[in-house]
Each structure stands twice: as C-alpha cells, then as structure tokens.
Amino acid sequence: MAACRLLEQLADEDAVLALRENAAAVPEGGALLLVEQVEGADGIELDTEAALHHLRLKAAxxxxxxxxxxxxxxxxxxxxxxxxxxxxxxxxxxxxxxxxR
Incomplete structure (x- = not known):
C-alpha cells in the first residue's frame, strides 16, 4: 500500500489515525510506503519556498x-x-x- 503526501494537511492526532487505518489494510508481511516532504531531507535545510509551505500548513x-x-x-x-x-x-x-508487532 502506498500514499503520497497523505499527512501534510493533518494535525498529529489525525496523522496517527490515518496511518493506523492504512496500516490495518496492510497484509501480513507487507509494508506501507509513504512519501512526505521532510524538514532536513537530503541534508538541506528548508529553502524559501519550503519554509513558506511550512507556514501555510502550520496556519491552515x-x-x-x-x-x-x-x-x-x-x-x-x-x-x-x-x-x-x-x-x-x-x-x-x-x-x-x-x-x-
């Protein structure tokens, strides 16, 4: 199962619930693949556009x-x-x- 940018518009509690619900659908031996924007990924701090995106997500x-x-x-x-x-x-x-488990 895979999801892309599933969590960026969810507060932490809702993100936990979304992951828990998706994990319930993963078959035995399977995995959940998740792609998300991450602060500090690639060893680079947030650039101007990423910082503005962070502020928009935080405010909204x-x-x-x-x-x-x-x-x-x-x-x-x-x-x-x-x-x-x-x-x-x-x-x-x-x-x-x-x-x-």
Whole structure:
C-alpha cells in the first residue's frame, strides 16, 4: 500500500489515525510506503519556498513540514516501525513502514 503526501494537511492526532487505518489494510508481511516532504531531507535545510509551505500548513492545518523525528513518533503512535527510509529529492523522503508487532 502506498500514499503520497497523505499527512501534510493533518494535525498529529489525525496523522496517527490515518496511518493506523492504512496500516490495518496492510497484509501480513507487507509494508506501507509513504512519501512526505521532510524538514532536513537530503541534508538541506528548508529553502524559501519550503519554509513558506511550512507556514501555510502550520496556519491552515496545524501540521507544517515535519522532521524525521516527528514522522518516527507519529508512526510509533500508530503502531508502526520504520523498516527503511531514503531521500528521493526535492525535500521528500520515502518511508517504508511495517507493523511494530
């Protein structure tokens, strides 16, 4: 199962719920693939456009561009663990999330 920019417009509590619901649909041995913009991805701090995007998300939804630690905390609260991650460019990261069980 895969999702792209699923969490950016969701506050943390709603992001946890969305991940939990998606994880419930993952078959045994499967994984949830998630692509999200991440603060500090590619080893680069937010540029001007990314910073403005962060402020818009923060003001409108209470979310903002999250850090790697934010994503790992949200995944753990949803009962998931990070099986793998890699930067894919333009401040985005691909996360492979698996059930923590």
């Amino acid at each position: 939804f209470g979310s903002g561009v999250r850090t790697e630690g934010d994503f790992e905390r949200i995944a753990a609260l949803a009962g998931l663990r990070v099986a793998a991650r890699r930067d894919i460019g333009w401040d985005h990261r691909l996360w492979e999330l698996a059930p923590a």
